[in-house]
Amino acid sequence: MSASPPVVPLAAHKGDSSSKPIILISYPKIVLLYPTFIAAILAGILTIVLGEASPHCQTIGVLFLGILSANVVVLAFDFPRTTSLNLFFVGVVLVMGTLLGSIYFPKFIPNVTDVLQRIDPRANATFYFCFVTMLALIYVAVLINVRFDYWEVRQNELLHHHGFLSSVERYPAPNVRISKEITDVFEYMLLKSGRLIIHPSNEPHTYVLDNVLNINAKETAITKMLGSLQVSVRDDKAV
Numbered sequence: 001m002s003a004s005p006p007v008v009p010l011a012a013h014k015g016d017s018s019s020k021p022i023i024l025i026s027y028p029k030i031v032l033l034y035p036t037f038i039a040a041i042l043a044g045i046l047t048i049v050l051g052e053a054s055p056h057c058q059t060i061g062v063l064f065l066g067i068l069s070a071n072v073v074v075l076a077f078d079f080p081r082t083t084s085l086n087l088f089f090v091g092v093v094l095v096m097g098t099l100l101g102s103i104y105f106p107k108f109i110p111n112v113t114d115v116l117q118r119i120d121p122r123a124n125a126t127f128y129f130c131f132v133t134m135l136a137l138i139y140v141a142v143l144i145n146v147r148f149d150y151w152e153v154r155q156n157e158l159l160h161h162h163g164f165l166s167s168v169e170r171y172p173a174p175n176v177r178i179s180k181e182i183t184d185v186f187e188y189m190l191l192k193s194g195r196l197i198i199h200p201s202n203e204p205h206t207y208v209l210d211n212v213l214n215i216n217a218k219e220t221a222i223t224k225m226l227g228s229l230q231v232s233v234r235d236d237k238a239v
Contacts, residue, residue, distance in 0.1 A: 024151040026209040029075050039067045044128030052124050061122040078184045171200035180219045
């Protein structure tokens with residue numbers, strides 16, 4: 001019979017990119033509001049350029065509210081399939097088309113036109129920039145907060161950093177299982193984000209990391225790193 005091939009650790013080569021730690025961060029869903037953040041900046045600039053008395057400010061207000069509403073729907077619901085995403089886009093286009101058509105063609109749908117004239121959904125530049133400032137402060141707080149709760153994948157162990165005092169939990173990397181799930185097509189489109197589920201070896205608990213950015217690249221790097229942990233040395237001579 002042949003002897004069992006011994007397993008020895010593979011030495012990390014200096015400068016090898018696979019030996020660099022991989023940082024995994026779970027972000028809150030509010031980071032998905034960045035389209036509304038950009039829309040508010042553009043709306044504020046256009047309002048200043050066109051003037052707050054311009055009739056186009058009503059169109060700007062309608063478009064901003066439409067983007068904000070669509071963005072909030074993305075946060076509130078999951079779109080696991082492309083079909084549901086297409087239906088959502090069709091609904092947004094129909095609603096926005098109806099509202100804009102009523103603004104520029106008042107006789108198109110008189111009832112909608114009357115409602116818009118009564119509500120007059122427009123805002124000044126100060127409103128838009130206050131919204132931008134508020135969301136920017138929240139984003140800064142999020143960036144600070146995630147520095148106190150993240151995972152670090154190394155060649156021989158997984159580290160969970162958490163807490164303001166930088167507490168660290170260590171898990172051996174061999175036999176660890178990491179699963180990837182893309183539960184929302186819209187979230188993947190916006191930030192290429194998805195869910196990672198970590199199953200440490202000899203641990204009863206699993207850890208779920210939602211909204212991991214650039215998830216496919218992270219998964220590829222983790223697979224490459226954990227796949228190079230061990231090599232088998234075969235003995236060609238039979239015993």
